[in-house]
Amino acid sequence: MQRKQFLKTLGMTSMLMPLLHACGSDDDVNAATNETGDCALTDSETAGPFPTKSPASLVMTDIRSDRTGVPFTFTITVQNKAEDCAALEGAIVDVWHCDKDGYYSEYGGTQMQQQDFTGVHFLRGRQVTNADGKVGFTSIFPGWYQGRATHIHVHIYNADGDSLLVTQIAFPEGSNSAVSQVNASTANGYTKGMSGYTTNASDNIFADSLDNEIGTITGSVADGFELTHTIVVNA
Secondary structure, eight states: OHHHHHHHHHHHHHHOOOOOOOOOHHHHHHTTTTTOOOOOOOOOOOOOSSOSSSSGGGGSBOOOTOOOEEEEEEEEEEEEEEGTTEEOOOOOEEOOOOOOOOOTTTOOOSSSSOOOOOTTTTTTTEEEOOOSEEEEEEOOOOOOOOOOEEEEEEEEEEEEEEEEEEEEEEEOOSSTTTHHHHTTGEEEEESSSTTOOOGGGTTTTTTTTOOOOOOOOETTTTTEEEEEEEEEEEE
């Protein structure tokens, strides 16, 4: 499919795709920037060793595939610094994260990730922001792996497919945080606990940029968790 036709199709798909219920909340739009009057660009981060190989084929809201774990939804609001942090409609948003055991799809069979998931595409997805600058995804709460705190990868493009920002979303931590609760939930398959966990403060990605990369989380293990986060780009 030619690039222009794909982008046209992608936009139509986004209009038809229902967002999560959280996407209708006007309060969330202002949570990270406009409410305080601060319009700082979100920090750029590495895409990591496991970026999505063919994101254009993964236009979807529910990115779970066959992965199981604590229910988790997340809503991202994209704002445009060039327009005083107004909502950015029509931005293409790719997301990806590991499963409850710390594994990524599309990779494996190597020293970096011995478990081989090269032929599957779980926990990866793409959407286009609506008029409020929002996209929403249904997933499972990410696990963790050695050297990294719990996180979500995000790559944002403009409507023409030009890259605007690659970044990551951090999770709040603490004794009663969602991260601690989930990783204690052996009934849901989270078997690592927190022993050996790398905190945000010790994570070489988040240590110097946590303030504008950390999401807000509500919910419970029983009912699932919901994360909201605002990302500011220059478009």
